[in-house]
Amino acid sequence: QKEVEQNSGPLSVPEGAIASLNCTYSDRGSQSFFWYRQYSGKSPELIMFIYSNGDKEDGRFTAQLNKASQYVSLLIRDSQPSDSATYLCAVKGGGSYIPTFGRGTSLIVHP
């Protein structure tokens, strides 16, 4: 059984701070990793994906992947109240093209 674990939160950070969201996965053969943002009552929106070890930056977002530790994280710099949402981690690979989703971490950015 492939598992993707996320702390459900909520993670509360002040506006302007760095929010750090973490995700661990059980399948060592996993190959691709995705972060989605889901606002309340809306569907998930893809914000980042990463395939290789290391960091990948896109604007205020940085995804970090460590395959040896089976760990992927998402950093949000200069957090804004509009970043308040649930962030879902998804993992694919290991012989399957079907993603496994974590339960999501609720992020609250307070002014």
Add this chain to the structure above:
Amino acid sequence: GAVVSQHPSRVICKSGTSVKIECRSLDFQATTMFWYRQFPKKSLMLMATSNEGSKATYEQGVEKDKFLINHASLTLSTLTVTSAHPEDSSFYICSANTGTSGSYNEQFFGPGTRLTVL
């Protein structure tokens, strides 16, 4: 990113009726589409994987006769909730993979359909 549309966005129906939800990939061809269900404040639950031109693969515990999936073309998949009951009320979301099936393609979600069964 790629665009996936869903219709209708919201539907209210009486118990016992059937409801069809359409999912379309607007600017790409999707060989694989997925159907999810999400209850309030709960995580996404994969219901089935739909491949163009073949039967859908249902997750354990999902009744294939109740949730009929048809993936007739590379841009359209439909989910029909047959004889809907109040416990079927939920947020139904489809998604589609870009490119060919594999680990290195991205998955985009439709906006979702909120079903309320009275």
